[in-house]
Amino acid sequence: MEIPSTAPLLDRETKASERPGDHKDELRLWLRMLTCSTLIESEIRTRLREEFKTTLPRFDLMAQLEKSTTGMTVGEVSQRLMVSNGNVTAVVAGLLTDGLVDKRPAAQDRRVQVLTLTAQGRRAFKAMAERHEGWIAELFADLGPAEIGQLFRLLGGVKASLHQAISNRQNGTPTAAGETE
Amino acid sequence: MEIPSTAPLLDRETKASERPGDHKDELRLWLRMLTCSTLIESEIRTRLREEFKTTLPRFDLMAQLEKSTTGMTVGEVSQRLMVSNGNVTAVVAGLLTDGLVDKRPAAQDRRVQVLTLTAQGRRAFKAMAERHEGWIAELFADLGPAEIGQLFRLLGGVKASLHQAISNRQNGTPTAAGETE
DNA sequence: TGAAATCATTTTAAACCTAAAATAATTTCG
DNA sequence: CGAAATTATTTTAGGTTTAAAATGATTTCA
Incomplete structure (x- = not known):
């Protein structure tokens, strides 16, 4: 279940959309x-x-x-x-x-x-x-303030990623991902 | 914006529903x-x-x-x-x-x-x-695997808290929160 | 057996949402 | 000025969702 903290650098730097199969975690x-x-x-x-x-x-x-x-x-x-x-x-x-x-x-x-x-x-x-x-x-009563803060921060990252991906698509996806399809 | 990691123990242990005002962070x-x-x-x-x-x-x-x-x-x-x-x-x-x-x-x-x-x-x-x-x-392309794992874990906690709160309410909320109202 | 309760599904009515067409008001510019 | 384009809103039609009522099938048990 846990993502190992020793994940190879390649994995950390490879955009999810460039790996072919395995996007189960995102899903x-x-x-x-x-x-x-x-x-x-x-x-x-x-x-x-x-x-x-x-x-x-x-x-x-x-x-x-x-x-x-x-x-x-x-x-x-x-x-x-x-x-x-x-x-x-x-x-x-x-x-x-x-x-x-x-x-x-x-x-x-x-x-x-x-x-x-x-x-x-x-x-x-x-x-x-x-x-x-x-x-x-x-x-949210079972969550401590630290967890709430952490979630808020991480979801900020999600929101930014979504805006990025959605605006990319609405124009012409002039990114590497676009070329492969 | 950030929740200090040195938050007093009282805060960490006080259920949100027992504090009167300030639930802005949850919201x-x-x-x-x-x-x-x-x-x-x-x-x-x-x-x-x-x-x-x-x-x-x-x-x-x-x-x-x-x-x-x-x-x-x-x-x-x-x-x-x-x-x-x-x-x-x-x-x-x-x-x-x-x-x-x-x-x-x-x-x-x-x-x-x-x-x-x-x-x-x-x-x-x-x-x-x-x-x-x-x-x-x-x-989710802008998020690293560590962030995805962390979010998944934290949302597991949210899910548990929701089930707790919802089932409490559907019976008769036999908790302290119920007494105060 | 057979009446009552239970369980699963369907039907109905009302609210809500979206997309597209229609309407209305304003702005632009010859 | 006044026609064309733009902008804002409303209307319309079609589809989705929910809650509640109705229907249908099975189980329980005297």
Whole structure:
């Protein structure tokens, strides 16, 4: 299971995409990460529904608005949450009905809809955010602060690697990996 | 940003759920993990669609069947993939149409439907799985084997902590955390 | 045997997501 | 000015997911 710390230098320096077979470790890592994310996400969905009768997309959208003092446009929110504009429109529709969000055309650019939390929306979000933070802490309760810090740092590296790989591909992968295929 | 390695023993031993405020580190860790998972998942979805004209749920389902020599029931698959039975039924319907999966009642228990990959399904899955493994390796390409091993190990701890917290809650949380609320 | 309970699956309804097309407002530039 | 291009949003259609209710098959046990 453990990666030997005496791995040959060749292995350490060879990009994974250049070795032909054996990428099982990366695959196992991804499957484990996926398991963790899925468990957390579905637990949070359950608790939001049971305790606040709301959904994760609604919570996430309100969280974005709460961070912005001047409000956000539909497009900004959709980029931030990595979902489509149409989806933001639909989720906002529900929040408008419940009086949690306010939508109005921008002063300078009347194409743009500016979204803000209402006073009621801010109160509701504050209550949910506090509980949410507690739930996450509970879920990670068996980990010490050192482990949490280490994970945060390592996942920073993962994030950078992902951005690298994804942008490479979206252009024309002008790297060695591209030549071999 | 870094957690000092000389953190007082009290901190290391205090359960996160027993401290009142400050759970920001856990929250930041979760948000970063979610970012990584979402990036990977949507990249894999895109590539499966572009290169194989299929979807992630189909791929995941075929992966389960491929691992089992004797076939699996709808219920087993739904547990494994953490989705509903109804969902499995629907995804299987598509795979049946394409001749990738076979469905037949079990010999001993005629309530149960046994799912297996067809010969064509096995061939198709083999091709996809090879590419999939390569994609994952590309996405993690900037990480060394030591980092991958470390992450895998730490996420094992996360997984254990999640199971702990979730099962505690589903019974009656007979822990100290329960008393305080 | 046969009624009740249990287990597995299917059906249904509602919410959500995406992609593509349609609509609306603004900017650019002749 | 005003047509064309751009930008932002909404609408539409198709597909996926979940939860809950309904259905079907088997087991238990009096």
